[in-house]
Every structure is written in structure tokens, then in C-alpha cells.
Amino acid sequence: MYLGLLEPLGDQFVTPTPTSHPPTPELLQGTLDMLILKAVSVGPMHGYGILLRIQHFSGAALEIQQGSLYPAVYRLEHQGLLASEWGTSDNNRKAKFYSLTPAGRRRFKESRESWTRLVQAIGSVLDATPADLPA
16 A cells, blocks of 8 residues: 655655555665666756656656655755756657766766665675675
8 A cells, every 4th residue: 555655865755656666765865866867878968857757767666756856856956966957748848858968978877886886795695695704
């Protein structure tokens, strides 16, 4: 049953999307930034579109709340990782479109590599058997 509970993500919150999947596990601090950088890496997008891309890429397993997304986007822009430009959205409204800067591309690459190492390390622990113990 989906209760609409918020799950911590550093100082932000992620709400699991109601699906047949179990609730989304707690995400590690910094994950939201990496997800935003990934969403923007495939092409410029306005804030709400970033939210929808993350939801789409996750197979609807993640639903980022706007109250968490926008402060993170502004922080990434302030850090020089995202650039912005005003444009017109699909529904013909004025919107700020975000794109990766060269520093943003580097940060995304570093974050992804770090995340991959972490996932591999955790996988190694979870896959360990008694035979893996030292003699």
C-alpha cells in the first residue's frame, strides 16, 4: 500500500511513486544532484521537465518533489554546473531551460564513476557467502 510518505535524501525528500514495486529505499546524500545532472545531460530542459525525465528514466520508481528539485537546481546553477536560458515550454509558457556546463559534465562523470564503485562494493558485500570469509 502506498502511503505517500517522504523518504530522506540528504536534506531533501523523495516520494516513492505508487507502483507494484516496494517503496523506494533511502537514497544517499548527493544522489538528487547526480540525477538532475543526468536528466539535463541528454538535452536542455526546464525544471518540471527535469522532474519528469527522472521519473521516466527510473521507470516511475522515483518521484522527485518540486520542493526538493528547485533548490537543488538553483544550487547546481550557482555552483556553475548548470547554465540557464529563458525559452518557451511545450505548453507555450515562458520557462527557464537548464543545460550542463563543462564543469557540470565533469561533475556528472565523477559522480557516476563514484556511484558505480559504491554500487559494486555494496553488491560485493550482498553477494558474499561463507566461502568468501578468510580462512
